[in-house]
Amino acid sequence: MNLIMHLRINADRVIRLLLLGYLALVFFFIFTPIVTSIIFSFNSERFPTIPLGSFTWKWYQTIYADADVWEAAKTSIVVAISTSILATLIGFCTAYTDFRYQFRGKNSYLVLALLPPTIPLIILALAMLAWFSRLGISGKIWTIVIAHTVLCAPFAMAVIRLRLQQMDPDLESAAWNLGASEWAAMRNIVVPFTKSAIISALCLTMAVSFDEFAVAWFVSGLNKTIPVIILEILQGNIDPQINAIGTFVFVTSITLVIIAQLFFILRSPKQPTHV
Amino acid sequence: MTWRLPVIVWQLLFxxxxLLFMIAMSFFLVKNYRMVEAFEMTSWIKMFGKGYFWDSYFFTLALAAWATIVATCVAxxxxxxxxxxVSDGTRRWIIFLLIxxxxxxxxxxxxxxxVILAESGVINNILGYIGLGPYTMLNTRFGTMVGYMTLTLPLVIILQTLSMANVDKNLIEAAQNLGAGRFQVICKVIIPSAKVGLIIGAVFCFILSFGDFVAPYYLGGSKPPTLSILIIDTTKSGQQWPRAAVVAVMMTTTLMIVAFTAIKLAYSKKT
Incomplete structure (x- = not known):
């Protein structure tokens, strides 16, 4: 009996090690392309080989000197910021509606609000392009903003809805009973309570928009964003510039995601006092 | 209503x-390189009559199905x-890394x-030192699959992990106390309890692979083109928007059928 127990515990240990080793392998697969691109962005050889060439800044200097890249960066930033504000606003409305109200057709309402990420980007891209052309507004920067907002709002909704889950639903009615208007209750209770989630949502949607290429490629016309530039370089030859731009985008997005995470994790732990 | 209305209007409008306009567009005509609004079956008949459309269709379907199987099993x-x-804390960190x-x-x-898979790329480079290769990995199904896994694996792992971490630990202990072996616990307790999350992960993998054009184009060599590449080709070079719309409507319909079937399966009572 003792021996069997002993064997079982040993087998458990072996299985655990095997699983963790496997996990490490999967992580290696997932992070290889990311690490490779960062390394090769500093590599002097045009065609990446092992052993590496010497350290260089030249790909960064190339993109720094490229007016198209600057123009695209400007477009990307404008689009990402506008998208994040609009998407977070819409996400907030949806999340609050879901939290506060019961009404007929609520399920259809939620499906309508949450469906966009399940439609393949290329289909959304074609549909948006055709629709904007029909409305006669294609090729404007703000059409990218509209398209990205549709895409990003569900993510903002999810983040804010999770936070609202932690709010005591009676808190708001208490404020109304004490004579606060709906707007005052919203401004003084709901918004402060969800502030961390709102900041998270702003960062996340900004990062998603900053990275999106399919819809932006179809809709953008002459106003190219950074990912569209990457796509165009990719269609040409092997060009390590991609690694440099990619690393730049990576650093930007990751900064945004980390800020989002920090606000999500460090959100005020103290629950509001019950009334 | 103040909170609902703006969202409803926005979603309907944009x-x-x-999407509705795209469906309508599939019935439009193209005359002298210009799109004319009409209600004709021309594009549908054209596309359904082309062998290459059906080649693409079943090829894309098979690729996405393979990607789903591979991702589910690897994850x-x-x-x-x-x-x-692992401990709860470690798990949270690893999930953060996976994001x-x-x-x-x-x-x-x-x-x-x-760059890694190319004929003269990193892998073949390293293999060359020990006298192996070069192997052709680009422009093959393998290349496409590597791309699909890059796209979907993190998401599938996250969804599977969350669903399995939520399995009631008492259930597992009870099964063990009743004498179930490891394999039995996995098949009879964990997989049925985590079914919804496992299936949702698979569905997302299918949707993402089915719609992706980057992996099959740049790593798979686009032979034959997948449906999404077909959409790009017909829109960007051919100006045949109605035909692209036909492809897109077919894709959406297929995805909806797959998703609904899967979700039905996920929530069915039978295990």
């Missing part, structure tokens, strides 16, 4: 509107390890794989 042991063999790929450009990661 989400439902474009499962990893998610299992994460759900049961990072979503915010690195998929295009750049694909380009990295291109």
């Amino acid at each position: 989400f439902v509107g474009p 499962f042991p990893a998610a299992f390890g994460l759900a049961f063999k 990072i790929p979503f915010f690195t450009s998929y295009l750049v990661r694909t380009f990295s794989w291109y």
Whole structure:
């Protein structure tokens, strides 16, 4: 009996090690392309080989000197910021509606609000392009903003809805009973309570928009964003510039995601006092 | 109503509107390189009569199905390890790490794989030192699959991990106390309890692979083109928007059938 127990515990240990080793392998697969691109962005050889060439800044200097890249960066930033504000606003409305109200057709309402990420980007891209052309507004920067907002709002909704889950639903009615208007209750209770989630949502949607290429490629016309530039370089030859731009985008997005995470994790732990 | 109305109007105008217009567009005509609004079956008949459309259709379907099977099987042991063999704190950190790929450009990661897998790329380079290769990995199904996994694996692992971590630990202990072996516990307790999450992970993998054009184009060599590449070709070079719309409507319909079937399966009572 003792021996069997002993064997079982040993087998458990072996299985655990095997699983963790496997996990490490999967992580290696997932992070290889990311690490490779960062390394090769500093590599002097045009065609990446092992052993590496010497350290260089030249790909960064190339993109720094490229007016198209600057123009695209400007477009990307404008689009990402506008998208994040609009998407977070819409996400907030949806999340609050879901939290506060019961009404007929609520399920259809939620499906309508949450469906966009399940439609393949290329289909959304074609549909948006055709629709904007029909409305006669294609090729404007703000059409990218509209398209990205549709895409990003569900993510903002999810983040804010999770936070609202932690709010005591009676808190708001208490404020109304004490004579606060709906707007005052919203401004003084709901918004402060969800502030961390709102900041998270702003960062996340900004990062998603900053990275999106399919819809932006179809809709953008002459106003190219950074990912569209990457796509165009990719269609040409092997060009390590991609690694440099990619690393730049990576650093930007990751900064945004980390800020989002920090606000999500460090959100005020103290629950509001019950009334 | 103040909170509902703006969202409804926005979604109708910029989400439902474009999709409905795309369906309508599939019945339009193209005359002298210009699109004319009409209600004709021309594009549908044209596309359905083309052998290459059906080649693409079944090729894309098969690729996405393979990607779903591969991702589900590759992710499962990893998610299992994460759900049961590490502490809660470690798991949270690892899930945070798994979110990072979503915010690195998929295009750049694909380009990295291109460089790694190429005939004179990193892998063949290293293999060359021990006298192996070169192997052709680009422009093959293998290349496409590597791309699909880059796109979908992190998400599938996260969804599987979350669903398995939520399996009631008492249930597992009860099964063990009743004498169930490891394999039995996995098949009879964990997989049925985590079914919804496992299936949702698979569905997302299918949707993403089915719609992706980057992996099959840059790593798979686009022979034959997948449906999404077909959409790009017909829109960008051919100006045949109605035909592209036909392809898109077919894709959406297929995805909806797959998703609904899967969700039905996920919530069915039978295990």
